[in-house]
Every structure is written in C-alpha cells, then in structure tokens.
Amino acid sequence: MGLTAQSSGVNLLRESFNIDGDKNNPVVALAGNPNTGKSTVFNGLTGLKQHTGNWPGKTVTQAKGYYTYLSQEYTVVDLPGTYSLLASSIEEQIARDFICFAQPEVTVVIADATNLERNLNLLLQVTELSERVVLCLNLMDEAERKNIKIDLNGLATDLQVPIVPTIARDEKGLSDLKKVIDKIVNQEVQLDPIKIKYSSKIEEKVEKIVPELNKQFPNLRKNINIRWLALRLLEGDRTIFETLEECYDVNLKNKKVVERRQ
Ligand SMILES: Nc1nc2c(ncn2[C@@H]2O[C@H](COP(=O)(O)OP(=O)(O)O)[C@@H](O)[C@H]2O)c(=O)[nH]1
Ligand SMILES: [Mg+2]
Structure with missing residues (x-):
C-alpha cells in the first residue's frame, strides 16, 4: 500500500492546518525561498482547482489546491516563502510546523537554479525534518542564460534526493515533478537524504x-x-x-x- 494520511494517522492534525483530512489525499507541500517560482509551480500543478484563505489563527495567506495524476487526487499546499525553518518569523513557523506536524507525503523544495548555495540551505533543513523530499530546480532557463551549468546527477548523488529541473513559467518539467511525487507516494523510490552531522x-x-x-x-x-x-x-x-x-x-x-x- 502507498503512503496515505490514514496509514500514518495524521488526518486530524492536518485538519487543524485547514487541510481536508476526510479526502485522504496524499499531501504535497511546496517549500522554498521567496521568488523561486513556488506560486508558479503551484498554479501549474493545480490550475483552477485552488482555494486561498488564511492559515488558521494567522494573517498569512494559505493557498491549497488539487491535481489528479494516474487517477490519484493530490492536495498541494503552497507554504509561505522562507529562507530557513528556524521559526524566527510567522512564515518560518508555519512552514516548519506544517512539515513537522501535518507530515506531507512529499515536500518539494523549489530552488532557484541561479542561486543554488543559498537555496540548498533550506533543503538541508527540510531533510532534517522529513525524508520524503524532492528538489525542484526551477528557473533553469535563467541558469542557462547566465551560463550556469549544473551537474544534476552529481548533485542528486551528493544530496541523495530526487532532482527535477523545471521552467515553471513555461510549464516545463511539471509532469516529471508529478511523476516523481507519484513514485515517492507509492514507495517506488528509496529515500535517504543527506543529513547534517554536527560536531x-x-x-x-x-x-x-x-x-x-x-x-x-x-x-x-x-x-x-x-x-x-x-x-x-x-x-x-x-x-x-x-x-x-x-x-x-x-x-x-x-x-x-x-x-x-x-
Ligand atoms: N524565467 C523564469 N521565470 C520564472 C520561472 N518560474 C517563475 N518565474 C517568474 O518568477 C517570478 C516569481 O515567481 P513566483 O511564482 O511568484 O515566486 P514565489 O515567490 O516563489 O511564489 C514571477 O515573475 C514568475 O513569472 C521560470 O522557470 N523561469
Ligand atoms: Mg508565492
């Protein structure tokens, strides 16, 4: 059986984040620094099937939406843009609490391919919280324009996470992203991302x-x-x-x- 909210028993907790647990959809969280194209990916995945409201008890906008892939409906949540998960702002606290407590089946970290170093900082914090992580390298057209070449295989080996390059503005790579998410939900890929070892x-x-x-x-x-x-x-x-x-x-x-x- 694939991963479902029912099997991990977090439906009620999800409802406290305004995620309809009764649908029992796999939940996909989109995390990322501001301006990495998170909302563009969110719109590309969900199209018109989306709602906005506020995060419960907060004045921060919550966007959630739905898409169907291979007859399975997914719930997608666009987390507030953050540089870290240290909870030093409301946005960071929301992103952190959602990944920690609502336990999305997959967290997609959307990174700006032209600014990898800063973006990977957030990825490493997310992998500390969850193993089910995908790195979406967005703005690949900008990277190409700036003559930045990224060794995708080398990076995937170093980080031990699946990597999907995208140009979200042109909807390029989004079907690959859905495919990788599906494989994670159906436990068809082994995930053991890099973890920071401290002193x-x-x-x-x-x-x-x-x-x-x-x-x-x-x-x-x-x-x-x-x-x-x-x-x-x-x-x-x-x-x-x-x-x-x-x-x-x-x-x-x-x-x-x-x-x-x-
Ligand atoms: N060139 C380029 N621009 C993009 C891409 N994805 C998003 N954008 C643009 O980047 C800007 C920020 O995108 P947005 O989705 O609002 O970023 P967010 O702050 O992470 O939600 C917008 O002007 C988008 O049109 C991409 O792949 N390539
Ligand atoms: Mg946005």
Missing part, C-alpha cells in the same frame, strides 16, 4: 537526549522526528513547545504527553 560535542548531546525524549514522550515518537526535536531543544527553541501544546497536551514539568485529538 561531536553536539552529536553526543543529541544521543543522550533522543532516548530520553522517546522514554518520556512515547506518544510523540510516531508523529515527530525526535532527533530534530532534540536539536531544537539544544538550540533553546521554545516555540516548538507552543505548537506541541496546540496539538497535544504536553506538560514538560510533569513529563507527560497525552494526545488530545485521538
């Missing part, structure tokens, strides 16, 4: 915190990437607990987690 000092701390979190919060384990959570704790990021409290009853003092919505 031994940090890795030793992570090794101590991860089993502790697993023990104290057994219910979190199936829903959240615990290594990622340990890194956020080391970083002193408290915002993650605000979201945990919104989705679960988390009481850190009593070291107790009761899932509220199940």
Whole structure:
C-alpha cells in the first residue's frame, strides 16, 4: 500500500492546518525561498482547482489546491516563502510546523537554479525534518542564460534526493515533478537524504537526549522526528513547545504527553 494520511494517522492534525483530512489525499507541500517560482509551480500543478484563505489563527495567506495524476487526487499546499525553518518569523513557523506536524507525503523544495548555495540551505533543513523530499530546480532557463551549468546527477548523488529541473513559467518539467511525487507516494523510490552531522560535542548531546525524549514522550515518537526535536531543544527553541501544546497536551514539568485529538 502507498503512503496515505490514514496509514500514518495524521488526518486530524492536518485538519487543524485547514487541510481536508476526510479526502485522504496524499499531501504535497511546496517549500522554498521567496521568488523561486513556488506560486508558479503551484498554479501549474493545480490550475483552477485552488482555494486561498488564511492559515488558521494567522494573517498569512494559505493557498491549497488539487491535481489528479494516474487517477490519484493530490492536495498541494503552497507554504509561505522562507529562507530557513528556524521559526524566527510567522512564515518560518508555519512552514516548519506544517512539515513537522501535518507530515506531507512529499515536500518539494523549489530552488532557484541561479542561486543554488543559498537555496540548498533550506533543503538541508527540510531533510532534517522529513525524508520524503524532492528538489525542484526551477528557473533553469535563467541558469542557462547566465551560463550556469549544473551537474544534476552529481548533485542528486551528493544530496541523495530526487532532482527535477523545471521552467515553471513555461510549464516545463511539471509532469516529471508529478511523476516523481507519484513514485515517492507509492514507495517506488528509496529515500535517504543527506543529513547534517554536527560536531561531536553536539552529536553526543543529541544521543543522550533522543532516548530520553522517546522514554518520556512515547506518544510523540510516531508523529515527530525526535532527533530534530532534540536539536531544537539544544538550540533553546521554545516555540516548538507552543505548537506541541496546540496539538497535544504536553506538560514538560510533569513529563507527560497525552494526545488530545485521538
Ligand atoms: N524565467 C523564469 N521565470 C520564472 C520561472 N518560474 C517563475 N518565474 C517568474 O518568477 C517570478 C516569481 O515567481 P513566483 O511564482 O511568484 O515566486 P514565489 O515567490 O516563489 O511564489 C514571477 O515573475 C514568475 O513569472 C521560470 O522557470 N523561469
Ligand atoms: Mg508565492
């Protein structure tokens, strides 16, 4: 069986992000720096089948839409444009929380092919949260115009993620993107993207915190990437607990987690 929201049990959490869990569609999140062509990819994928509203409780616009590929309907969510997932702005927090808690079946990181270095920073943060990641290298026409040559195979090998080159403005490459998404959803590709290894000092701390979190919060384990959570704790990021409290009853003092919505 392919990946579905039902099989991973996150429908109710998705509804709290205004994603219709009852449809049980695979969810595709589009992440990327501003101006990389995210909305153009979103429009190209979904055409007229799209709605805009606000992210629940926020004054940031949420665009979601639908497309069908090989008789399977997909829900696509255009995340706010961000340079990182550090939650230092509302936009970053939305993007981070969506990938962390709504657990899209696939996250497409849309990158500007003329500015890879800056764009790959976000990709590495996304792969820290989710394995199911595709790199969409957009603005390939601009790259060509600027005589920038990208070794796609070399990059895919280094990053261990599928790469799809696109020119979204001309709708080029979008059918390849749908095909790769379909393969990931149907578990026809092995995904094990590159993960940042930190200094031994940090890795030793992570090794101590991860089993502790697993023990104290057994219910979190199936829903959240615990290594990622340990890194956020080391970083002193408290915002993650605000979201945990919104989705679960988390009481850190009593070291107790009761899932509220199940
Ligand atoms: N040359 C070129 N322009 C593109 C491409 N994709 C999008 N654009 C343009 O880039 C600008 C920003 O696109 P948009 O989708 O709004 O980016 P977003 O901020 O990431 O949502 C728009 O003017 C698009 O028409 C592409 O592949 N090639
Ligand atoms: Mg946009």
